[in-house]
Amino acid sequence: MKKEIPILIGFFATIGWYLEFFFAGTFFENWKMFFTTGFRSVAIVGLLVGVVNVLRVNYSRIKYNNDRWFSVYQMSIIFLMVILASLRGVSPGTPFDAMYTFGFIPLDATVFSLLAFYVASASYRSFKIKSIESAFLLVAAILIMLSKMPLGEAMWSKIPAIGEWIMDGPTSAGKRAILFGAYLGGLTMMIRIAFGLEKSHLSD
């Protein structure tokens, strides 16, 4: 019964949501809200589990001297932000907001901006014309990059139009094919879950 009941719930939920698309109306209104509220409750419990997990992991790290100071630092910041948010709120101008603006924003943006440096280095090492296909790729990439900066248009007024054609034609065709394949795969997975053939979500 441990497996059968979740499979049955999955089956009825899948069929219900599927039919909702075809028979939208009052019959499904209350039923939809039941699921929406249910999901919200589950997500809040999930958040609680996450908090307990963070506390447990860091507690054991601090206790057993495994990256102790990193965990102490991390937990201090977390607690400080929670305390400040509880005491003074999170709106602009509060201490929490100052920590967000002067701590989180620069750190978060810095980590992502490192990507530019690695992309430049990687393209120098590996963006080479080793075949006809890679030649096409390189030419297309350069044209797209030129079309996305003012210099491209200043060099030749047709550059943006060429960039647009590459995007609207070959790129879009490839993307459509990938999307079509991915959604067919998703549909297959949905059918497998609905009929209990796929049980990985039940830890089977």
Add this chain to the structure above:
Amino acid sequence: MEKLVDILKKLDRRWIFLLIFLSCIIPFWFPTLFKQEFSTSKETQRVYDIIEGLDEGDAVFIDWAFNPTLQAELLPMAEQTIKQCFDNKLRVFIYYPDLTAISLGENLVANIVKEEKYSKMEKGVDYIHLGYLPISIDMMIFSMYSDFKSTFGKEGKIFKGIKTFNDIKYMMSFAGSAHPEYYLLLQRRFGFRMGAGVTAVTGPDFIPYLQTGQLDGMLFGLKGAAEYENLRLKNLDVSEEQYKKEKKLNQKANAGMASLTLSHLIMFAFIGIGNFIYFYERKYKKSN
């Protein structure tokens, strides 16, 4: 020549990092380094025209799905969209599907309303932050179509006449991932109109949706943001002095365009050098 190729081949990547760093930084002191005039793409124009065409008091839903990692590209877009909505006296609802994005959005709007032009904009009347909901987007859409206000549990005059998501005239989703696709999947079911503001990396993923008409318009990367800034400035009906003031306040994306150009040129140069080494070595190996 062989010596030069050998030096280039063994070039420490820290030199590449340094050059990229300088190419990003230097143009901020010399913003007129490159010609800054460029045409407006039809996707950007469409977003501008749609918002411009809405009636006073209409509601616009902004889905703010980006955190500080993507602020260089997406923050100027969101800023211009909100300002255009305020200019046209539209009601702005801002929803944050990412917890770490809330303060970013609140700070931006707080800075906008500090500007003299928007100082009369009131929270809960002209705009509202709907916060974060711990549910998936499809669940949220179903909930918004049942009862918009109770979905977010917020109060304010701004909700007057908004019963369900049907009463929202337009929505813009700002993201650097496949996030807007969650809305697009249910768009067919509910029929709402939407546009998107996306990063240059994720932009090509949304071209098929533009072609099918599911997306009305799209702001595409930093250039899209700069085009949008220029469009708003071009259509401002103000005195020359006021225009200069406005230009100073609305140039965040344009300020980054020279940096974008120079860093790309450095990358082109490195790609060229990399290919030169490759072909030189191939030729040299063959002859030996």
